[in-house]
Amino acid sequence: MSQLLKLLDIKYPIIQAGMAGGITTPGLVAATAEAGGLGTIGAGYMDAAALRNDIIETRDLTDRPFAVNLFAADLNASSSNVQEMQKFLNKYRKELGLQLGSYTVKAYDYLEEKVSVILEEKISIVSTAFGVLPAKIIGQLKSGKVVLIGMATSLDEALQLEEAGYDVIVAQGSEAGGHRGTFDVKKYPDGCNIGLHVLVEELLENTRLPIIAAGGIYSKKQADALMAMGASGVQIGTRFLLAREAGTNQAYREALLRARGEDTKLTKVFSGRPARAIRNRFIDEVDASRLETLPFPVQNQMTKDIRAAGKEKVNADFLSLWAGQGVGSLNKEETAEEIVRSFAEG
Numbered sequence: 001m002s003q004l005l006k007l008l009d010i011k012y013p014i015i016q017a018g019m020a021g022g023i024t025t026p027g028l029v030a031a032t033a034e035a036g037g038l039g040t041i042g043a044g045y046m047d048a049a050a051l052r053n054d055i056i057e058t059r060d061l062t063d064r065p066f067a068v069n070l071f072a073a074d075l076n077a078s079s080s081n082v083q084e085m086q087k088f089l090n091k092y093r094k095e096l097g098l099q100l101g102s103y104t105v106k107a108y109d110y111l112e113e114k115v116s117v118i119l120e121e122k123i124s125i126v127s128t129a130f131g132v133l134p135a136k137i138i139g140q141l142k143s144g145k146v147v148l149i150g151m152a153t154s155l156d157e158a159l160q161l162e163e164a165g166y167d168v169i170v171a172q173g174s175e176a177g178g179h180r181g182t183f184d185v186k187k188y189p190d191g192c193n194i195g196l197h198v199l200v201e202e203l204l205e206n207t208r209l210p211i212i213a214a215g216g217i218y219s220k221k222q223a224d225a226l227m228a229m230g231a232s233g234v235q236i237g238t239r240f241l242l243a244r245e246a247g248t249n250q251a252y253r254e255a256l257l258r259a260r261g262e263d264t265k266l267t268k269v270f271s272g273r274p275a276r277a278i279r280n281r282f283i284d285e286v287d288a289s290r291l292e293t294l295p296f297p298v299q300n301q302m303t304k305d306i307r308a309a310g311k312e313k314v315n316a317d318f319l320s321l322w323a324g325q326g327v328g329s330l331n332k333e334e335t336a337e338e339i340v341r342s343f344a345e346g
């Protein structure tokens with residue numbers, strides 16, 4: 001554990017997960033860092049200018065180090081077979097008063113530009129999801145003395161990260177909220193779904209790097225148990241969604257407070273990649289239609305206007321309510337400092 005604290009220059013081994021999509025505001029990242037944890041900017045969907053802006057705003061609020069989270073995946077997938085899904089989604093567009101079929105192909109992949117920003121702004125920690133960064137980029141980040149944290153959902157993925165030169169591994173258990181970090185979703189269409197304790201034990205036995213446990217962790221009791229097993233730290237996503245500083249919208253907050261642990265399920269209906277979310281009308285109806293979802297990020301782009309309308313109309317029926325299995329134990333909004341302190345001090 002102390003090796004991890006030294007490597008990341010933090011007081012407590014509590015990592016606020018990088019959560020793409022407007023959740024990780026500069027206020028959240030800075031408050032987590034100020035409280036002694038590691039705040040993370042979820043930059044997966046950002047372009048370079050947006051990332052630079054968030055880094056500058058976060059630095060205005062804290063002198064402590066913080067991380068930037070990137071997607072190490074091919075984000076340029078396209079699909080020619082969109083008509084059937086488009087027709088199905090149009091019935092929601094009609095209901096929500098949206099323009100029909102407004103889907104356009106857009107690449108999110110600004111990886112090289114974002115890495116330039118990270119190096120220029122002297123960010124000291126980068127975490128990644130969905131794969132291993134290209135060797136050239138790993139070389140650039142290493143030359144800039146950046147600590148690399150990679151997320152794994154299996155031993156094979158952890159070994160790939162270790163071999164590529166990553167410094168720390170996040171073991172993402174099947175309990176985790178949001179997308180499965182699984183690298184090869186063609187081979188594992190529902191993602192690798194190994195329970196957190198089994199995965200942590202397997203990685204501790206077979207890799208040399210510090211392991212951070214992630215997935216369904218809500219209390220100090222759980223964090224302490226994982227650290228007693230040998231984990232060096234914990235990464236928390238869902239509990240930070242109810243942090244007052246987070247960008248979580250109102251309908252999402254209400255759904256998190258209402259949900260029980262058994263209400264989450266793995267779904268591809270929002271983005272085309274398996275992710276754990278609170279069940280809602282959209283998930284149930286797309287599932288019932290038996291339509292094949294399109295590959296990430298095509299499905300993600302196709303549902304974007306519908307999710308945005310859900311947010312605007314404060315209607316959780318149409319939102320991707322990413323959440324981990326322990327969501328049922330959340331019953332209040334807190335500050336990021338209170339969250340970090342509850343893990344550090346009980």
Ligand SMILES: Cc1cc2nc3c(=O)[nH]c(=O)nc-3n(C[C@H](O)[C@H](O)[C@H](O)COP(=O)(O)O)c2cc1C
Nearest residue numbers: 017019020129176177178215216236237238322324
């Ligand atoms: C809303 C949400 C968005 C997420 N986005 C990302 C992301 O952009 N990058 C990433 O590495 N992990 C992301 N995750 C997964 C987290 O890294 C972590 O594995 C997960 O939150 C841990 O489980 P918990 O939510 O039960 O605490 C996200 C999780 C949530 C809940």
